[in-house]
Amino acid sequence: MSIPFTTQIINLLASILLLIAFAMLSQRRILSLIKLFAWQGLALSASTFVVAYSTAQHHLYYSAALTLLLKVLILPWLLHRLIHKLNVKWDVETLINIPTTMLVGIVLVIFAFNLAAPISQLSESITRGLIGIALASVLLSLLMMITRRKAVPQVVGFLAMENGLFFAATSATHGMPLVVELGIALDVLVGTFIFGIFFFQLRETFDSLDITHMEKLKDD
Amino acid sequence: MIDLQLLALLLTPLLGGGLLAVFGSRRWAAELNSLMSGFTFLASVALTMRVVEQGPQVAFNEQFFIDPFNVFLVALTAFVAFTTSLFSRPYMRVEQHHGKLSTPMLHLYYSMYQLFTFTMLLALTTNNMGIIWVAMEAATLTTVLLVSLYRTPASLEAAWKYFILCGVGIALALFGTILLYFAAERVLGQGGTALLWTHLNQVKTDLEPTVLKLAFVFLLVGYGTKIGLVPLHSWLPDAHAEGPTPVSAVLSGLLLNIALCAVMRSKVLVDGSLGNHFAGNLMMGFGLLSVVVAALFLSRQKDIKRMFAYSSIEHMGLITFAFGMGGAVATFAGMLHMTVHSLVKSAIFFAVGHAVQKSGTQQMEHIRGMLQISPTVGWGLALGTFAILGMPPFGVFASEFLIITTAMHSYPWSTPILLAALGIAFAAIFGKIQPIVFGETTARRLPHPPALIPVFVHLLLALILGLYMPPYLAGWYRQAAALLG
Numbered sequence: 047m048s049i050p051f052t053t054q055i056i057n058l059l060a061s062i063l064l065l066i067a068f069a070m071l072s073q074r075r076i077l078s079l080i081k082l083f084a085w086q087g088l089a090l091s092a093s094t095f096v097v098a099y100s101t102a103q104h105h106l107y108y109s110a111a112l113t114l115l116l117k118v119l120i121l122p123w124l125l126h127r128l129i130h131k132l133n134v135k136w137d138v139e140t141l142i143n144i145p146t147t148m149l150v151g152i153v154l155v156i157f158a159f160n161l162a163a164p165i166s167q168l169s170e171s172i173t174r175g176l177i178g179i180a181l182a183s184v185l186l187s188l189l190m191m192i193t194r195r196k197a198v199p200q201v202v203g204f205l206a207m208e209n210g211l212f213f214a215a216t217s218a219t220h221g222m223p224l225v226v227e228l229g230i231a232l233d234v235l236v237g238t239f240i241f242g243i244f245f246f247q248l249r250e251t252f253d254s255l256d257i258t259h260m261e262k263l264k265d266d
Numbered sequence: 267m268i269d270l271q272l273l274a275l276l277l278t279p280l281l282g283g284g285l286l287a288v289f290g291s292r293r294w295a296a297e298l299n300s301l302m303s304g305f306t307f308l309a310s311v312a313l314t315m316r317v318v319e320q321g322p323q324v325a326f327n328e329q330f331f332i333d334p335f336n337v338f339l340v341a342l343t344a345f346v347a348f349t350t351s352l353f354s355r356p357y358m359r360v361e362q363h364h365g366k367l368s369t370p371m372l373h374l375y376y377s378m379y380q381l382f383t384f385t386m387l388l389a390l391t392t393n394n395m396g397i398i399w400v401a402m403e404a405a406t407l408t409t410v411l412l413v414s415l416y417r418t419p420a421s422l423e424a425a426w427k428y429f430i431l432c433g434v435g436i437a438l439a440l441f442g443t444i445l446l447y448f449a450a451e452r453v454l455g456q457g458g459t460a461l462l463w464t465h466l467n468q469v470k471t472d473l474e475p476t477v478l479k480l481a482f483v484f485l486l487v488g489y490g491t492k493i494g495l496v497p498l499h500s501w502l503p504d505a506h507a508e509g510p511t512p513v514s515a516v517l518s519g520l521l522l523n524i525a526l527c528a529v530m531r532s533k534v535l536v537d538g539s540l541g542n543h544f545a546g547n548l549m550m551g552f553g554l555l556s557v558v559v560a561a562l563f564l565s566r567q568k569d570i571k572r573m574f575a576y577s578s579i580e581h582m583g584l585i586t587f588a589f590g591m592g593g594a595v596a597t598f599a600g601m602l603h604m605t606v607h608s609l610v611k612s613a614i615f616f617a618v619g620h621a622v623q624k625s626g627t628q629q630m631e632h633i634r635g636m637l638q639i640s641p642t643v644g645w646g647l648a649l650g651t652f653a654i655l656g657m658p659p660f661g662v663f664a665s666e667f668l669i670i671t672t673a674m675h676s677y678p679w680s681t682p683i684l685l686a687a688l689g690i691a692f693a694a695i696f697g698k699i700q701p702i703v704f705g706e707t708t709a710r711r712l713p714h715p716p717a718l719i720p721v722f723v724h725l726l727l728a729l730i731l732g733l734y735m736p737p738y739l740a741g742w743y744r745q746a747a748a749l750l751g
Contacts, residue, residue, distance in 0.1 A: 103456070164476045165448070177448070184441060188434060197426075204433055211440050219448045223461060226396030230440070233403040237433070240407055244414070244426065251419050260423035263504045 052100035059093035060179045067186040072144050076137045079202050080125045087117030094216040106221045128242050158182035180214035197255040201241045268316050269325050274309035282380035290373030296355040299376045303351040310344035331393035335746035346519050346612050347383045349720035353616045354512035356714045360623050363713045382408040389524050395461045398528050399443050406432045413509040424504035431501040439488025445481035449474045470538030482536040492525035494579045496556040506575035511619030518578045519612035549590030556583025561687040565694035569628045581607045588669045597747035599668035606661035606728045610653045613724035617646035620716040624709035635707030644703050646721040651699045655692050661731035
């Protein structure tokens with residue numbers, strides 16, 4: 047009983063992905079957060095590459111290259127430029143209750159694995175559990191978005207969520223049709239640009255990127 | 267073959283977006299915007315006639331699929347987009363005159379308006395469940411900068427909320443789509459066909475039920491955020507209230523419908539796979555909750571656009587409920603309601619837009635006596651309100667009547683809840699609109715004459731649909747209802 051080497055690597059990369067999601071949850075420096083995001087992208091790209099190699103799905107090589115280009119190079123670079131221009135490079139966020147957030151995160155992971163359990167049983171052993179991991183990292187990124195009070199980390203959380211989804215698409219299902227993947231990548235890229243425009247509009251109007259300023263619209 | 271019509275339908279707004287990205291600052295940009303929207307509408311008419319003549323068909327390597335269900339939405343979308351562009355011409359000029367908008371902002375608006383139309387039409391006509399997702403996300407991206415067009419703190423907050431909430435929602439929908447593909451791939455094999463709806467529809471009984479069940483939950487929650495279903499609705503009133511009125515009109519009248527269309531496409535597949543009423547029950551639950559919560563919130567609103575945004579949530583809930591009940595009559599009623607709600611709600615937003623410009627505020631207590639200052643705006647608002655509240659003889663009455671009688675028949679427990687909610691909504695809206703229409707005015711005249719023809723054209727169409735349903739339209743709805751089951 048031995049698991050093929052490639053599968054072991056994919057599982058390893060999946061766990062790295064999840065670990066990084068946890069690390070992002072507790073990371074307070076914006077700069078480090080972006081670095082973590084780039085590392086997560088790298089893990090994602092590597093796992094896509096291994097899946098492409100082990101299943102001989104040629105279009106997955108394109109996906110892997112696309113991920114490398116977009117998630118490891120372009121998006122982190124864009125974010126770097128943004129925080130440089132906005133002068134929030136060294137911002138440190140005061141996060142309250144990191145232990146509690148971590149505990150909630152663990153609960154989310156258990157929930158995700160439970161939810162994905164019936165599906166994992168269907169899949170042909172190699173990728174068992176990967177959907178659970180993907181869902182868990184999506185939920186962790188969601189948690190990160192909820193707990194953050196600044197605009198840039200929220201957006202990083204948003205992009206990390208996309209990473210989890212992409213992982214589900216490539217590793218658990220061996221890749222969506224290329225046209226769909228290209229469409230998703232385009233949306234993510236355009237989305238990041240629009241977020242960038244937004245940051246400047248927010249700063250111009252509120253003098254900060256703190257979204258606590260933006261809790262005026264309520265039904266009283 | 268429908269290749270030519272389809273190409274015209276999709277390329278016209280795309281070309282319009284490109285042209286207006288270049289010429290958006292010119293004096294004739296508004297006219298160009300209306301012209302492109304007009305061409306799109308003509309293309310949609312040509313497409314519709316073809317499909318009526320020849321029945322459902324696929325095009326371009328099966329990447330596009332037109333059937334009676336989406337063709338009526340295509341025609342409706344192109345029509346409302348056209349009339350809204352007519353309305354926005356004088357409206358935006360007045361905004362500019364009042365100093366609320368600058369030429370670069372208008373430039374952005376015109377270009378994004380065309381691209382938004384394109385993404386909506388793409389989401390409607392595509393056969394690929396993945397491309398539906400891409401187009402829905404693109405629709406968010408094109409409108410988010412329109413919501414924050416005025417750059418006021420409130421509009422930025424609204425746009426940020428819209429972006430983040432819809433972004434998260436749509437990400438969940440992507441997870442649902444991935445699960446759907448996961449199930450489909452086992453039946454249809456790798457590659458391009460496994461996300462094509464027509465192929466999925468043929469093998470829907472073989473799709474793995476456990477996966478599809480989970481997929482549908484994600485898809486409903488994801489696209490449901492866009493529909494504005496409670497409790498995922500909190501972006502909707504803000505975005506409608508703070509964005510420019512033409513954007514509110516198309517968001518409310520069109521985008522919500524399109525998200526619902528995506529949910530319905532998924533529901534057909536899930537129903538086939540599960541063979542029970544799981545998807546329908548979920549939709550009924552969300553729908554009923556939306557109707558009740560929105561009705562309760564209506565009476566607490568002070569901002570006129572916000573109030574009508576809640577009214578949209580209520581009506582979307584009602585349509586979701588009708589589609590959830592399923593069956594020929596309820597689905598027919600749901601589609602009729604979709605049509606009349608789009609027409610009437612956009613007409614109301616047009617009238618409200620001018621009323622707000624005349625009074626200089628969105629606070630209802632300061633908008634008074636519209637009939638006095640401008641009978642057309644006043645009557646437009648009054649008739650639109652009557653129509654949306656489901657007064658006969660407007661079409662909303664017919665569709666609500668059908669929905670409630672079906673509910674009485676199949677799910678009697680829901681009838682009192684629905685009736686109570688509709689009653690509360692009636693009292694709330696009527697009570698607030700009455701002094702706005704009648705009473706003493708404090709409003710002023712506008713520098714540009716308003717375009718009120720679209721308001722009355724929409725209301726007239728809603729009236730006609732209430733009095734007399736053209737046989738071919740009824741046949742259409744019936745075919746679509748049979749398709750959706």
